[in-house]
Amino acid sequence: MSVSPVWNSSSRRVLFLFVLAGLTCSGPIARADDEAADTEFVATKAGAAKPAFLDKMIREAWDAASIKPSKDCTDEEYLRRAYLDVLGRIPTVEEATSFLHSKEKGKRAKLVEYLLKHEDFAKDFANQWTVILTGRKRQERMVLRGELTSWLRQQINADRPWNEIAFDLITAKGSNKENGAVNFPISHLEMEAVPLTSVTTRVFLGQQIQCTQCHDHPSNDWKQADFWGINAFYKGLKFREVRKPDASGAEVIDHLELTDEPTDAFASFDKRNGLMGVAFPRFLDGRKISQATDVDRRVELGKFITDPKNENFSQAFVNRMWGHFLGRGFVNPVDDFGAHNPASHPELLAALGKDFAASGHDIKTLIRWIMNSQAYHLSSMMTKGNEKDETLFSHMALKPMVPEQLFDSLLTATAAHKTEGAANLDRQRDQWLGQFVFAFGNDEGEEGTSFNGTIPQALMMMNGNLMERAVGGKPGSFLDDLKVRAVSQRKMAPPIFMVNNLFLAALSRYPTRGEMTAASAVLTSNPDTVYVLEDLFWALLNSNEFILNH
Template sequence: MQHLMCSVRPGVRVGLTIARGVSLAVGLGCSLYLGTASLVAGDDNPAAETRAGSRETSASRSEERGGSRESTRRNGSRTSKAEGDSPAAGLSAKPFSTGYDGQYGDLIGFINEQVRKGWAENGMVPSGPAVDGEWLRRVHLDLVGHIPDLETTEAFVADKSPDKRFKVIENLLNDPGYVRHFTTIWTNLLIGRATPQNISRPALQKFLRNSFGKNRGWDKIVVDLLTAEGHYEENGATNFLLSHLNEGAVPATALSARLFLGIQVQCTQCHNHPFNDWKQNSFWEFNSFFKQAQRVEHREYNEKTGRMDFSYFELTRADFEGPVFFERRNGVMEVAYPKYNGVEVSPEGSIDRRKELASIIVSGEKTQLAEAAVNRMWGHLFGYGFTRPVDDMGPHKVPSHPELLDRLAREFVKSGYDLKQLVRWICNSEAYNLTSRFSDGNLKDDPAAGETPMFSHLYIKSMTVEQVYDSLLVATNAHKTASGGWEQAESRRQQWLQQFVQTFGTDENDESTSFDGTIPQALMMMNGELIQNALKDAQGSTLHSVLTSPAKPADKAKQLYLATLTRVPSERELKTANMVMKNARSPLEAFQDLYWALLNSNEFILIH
């Protein structure tokens, strides 16, 4: 074992243990600026290494490691001091804090209390807090849909203030990326990735962009989506219902219930729900609210072809009145009148049923609309919600944290359905700030194996196809060099991701992506055009600026690690990088190969 001293950029010196006795200095030099120990991952991270409730283990480890741990502590950043006990898994007396000090302190305290209650009741020891790089990367992917860029990472590392996580959350909530990311998520939920024929994806996106940009209340957004009328490009909100009014509005019925109310009713169109209390008539009662929604397809004469071609869609209100008819399994026909949640609406033609439905849905101090939104947002941030899946709520599914869900839903209504507040509450809570590594005390907390999530560590998520695309742009700096505005960028992205979209060929426009962890994804990452472009030594690209910087090779390698994985390399990684460099024909090839490996790694494509 060898102990090297490496010079740290601000002139401090940080100890680094080289476990396998190979000197780093050989080809790379060793001006290893570490910034903060909290960015070091892997087996060289004293923080991450320590396991649940094992003070002896951590003590003996640090002894075993010679002075490295101590010297890191002494010389290292504030982070390791302020989070002195953070690396150790186990329940600290005080919940981890992001430094949030605003009016919602009590509510965040309540979240912590409820989540901790779950740990205690299930005999679980939580993992320690995430190290800075791990957390910064996660919160970027979750809130703005891409990894942090190099400058952001370096600034975060350099920031020594105790409320730097809180500040990052605030910055991201005000970042255009937040608007873009949630627009992407909700466009995909509302009309899918494969845009239905003649539907205006750009117009729907514009509606969502404006709504999320102004942080309009979620209730107002949903009311607009449910009650929209007019020209499909002038009122982008119409595109949701326009996409789903086929088959007597059955898809619109099922999707509205699932997306806005978190209730799965699609099977009740044919029979009573086997588990929840939706009966077959409830489905058709809900369906009858959509019966006045009318999709008008305007056509115009095409002089060239002599045919009538599509001109535009209009969503109007038809003067539908009376009940809808449906067939019981025994063949008996029955009627259903507009009714939701016990509230009956007049079946007369003069009554605007969609407006009535919207007003029922948003009435009350705690609504199903709010519970569904809270559950979905929690699920978005943690990978799992309080029910599984997040959009299958109801009496048949007992939520994992009923009191927490209830309180959050009430507060969400009270806030005016303020989505940013919801994000703020959750992201500043203790649970969101934990590492994704298991500890010995929470191995059972594994929802991927079917267990009820207890949020005693973060669960790994796969990046979506959009997150990969956007992160590749950030990692390679291509987002700064590409031309065009929002819509051109969006159209390029759409075009690229269509290669992974597959539809099931049903009238309900359901689809899947062949993306998450598949061979086509691996092939794209290994050989695809996006990667090839990233590896070109083009002016303005990350690779170019790293290559042309005066830094030493080890610092260059470190920069590439920070730009892709938001951490510095371990000693073992530097050793391998060193070997790659020795074998390479040129520095360009060496750094291309290293960069390729980083972009292709599991660590890059997983949100952890």
């Protein structure tokens, strides 16, 4: 490979992109030149791995369809997959080398335990569920998303079961500043709580009853009265603005206060025949409550939804978690249960839901089951026998990073937030996510939820301010630190050391022989080595391999 030393940065960046896209895997290079890792991933003894029926039922579905599953994924694939799914970011170089160099038996199960005890697990879970509960868009009303995220993080750190967390979200009241859970109902409290009715059943029960708001559903058993029967539980739910003087003495909104006022317990709605309908509080299974004004209707709704006997509640969470880790739920979309949209593995979903409820709705236990399952360990490389399979989990689905994962992974890889003059991290994060919501909403004005590689997205990644700061090699950045470490590693070949670390930082793996040969050739034939490293890092961070979770 001949490389001209006079190529500019843009030319090199394009070259690296084409090289990375065209190289075939020729095996990892020798790793003797790499630094010894000092990060210990084994933190605790692994818990109960999984119910015995889980793998058995998955295999039975493969056999019934005459499908042969893909091979197990490599340690590199599993490492990056696990970090993104549990911590919402890729591993650091130290974390990657610690796991990849380990020869300990059962290290994948032990990695799961390490991740579940990591402080970033609660952080990522809280961020995920803030998006699920309130969306990404900034609202005109004073919805304190940060307080909701903080509240969710506290619940996860305290190992509270899912049924208790859900109950507190459904019944939350008081100040949205002091009780972060209040921000969930307040964010949907308009139009007589119609949006709140819809999101509550979708999130906690997997039921899209909003289709029946105006008429009976044509393809399943839900009726218009079912929607308004749930809506009636929210009658009397009000919020008010609480104002306080700021530093200048001006009265400003300090927080919102949510209360349940005694009112008549019914919802009225227009039928398609022009008549007026009336619905009293009634749960989807037909259970009713007293019509007295002293009954806290939201508390009763919370009891109905989180009742241990309510299979829909447990199965909805199991399905959503399975979808998060495997790329697709047993029911897909994950919040659209019903006869019109049958589950791919109904018996398995029912069994997992039952065991999840029996575990006390323990979130970490469910995650252990999923991450230790055979399906989760499969490679994303399809075979001739399973390339058309979309529902039986015979190979791992390719999952684009969501915007939050992409932002946090860029910071993990590059330490851009630690460079001189870097903006406040929270503000930087808000600006980044705001770009995604603004640039990638669909025609209906809804929010984009993943980085799917469109041209506008690719251009924003390649040319955005965050990317330029990420690969600029400024003091405090990963590249700057790497250069310092390279000087101290005099006995090592600098190109090999640098390229190894760039691949580990961006892709959580070592380069193949072909990749090392190509990168080293560019490095050794260019006088401006620092800029070549920046260009290689830029190409790695803009590759499909970085954006996709395998």
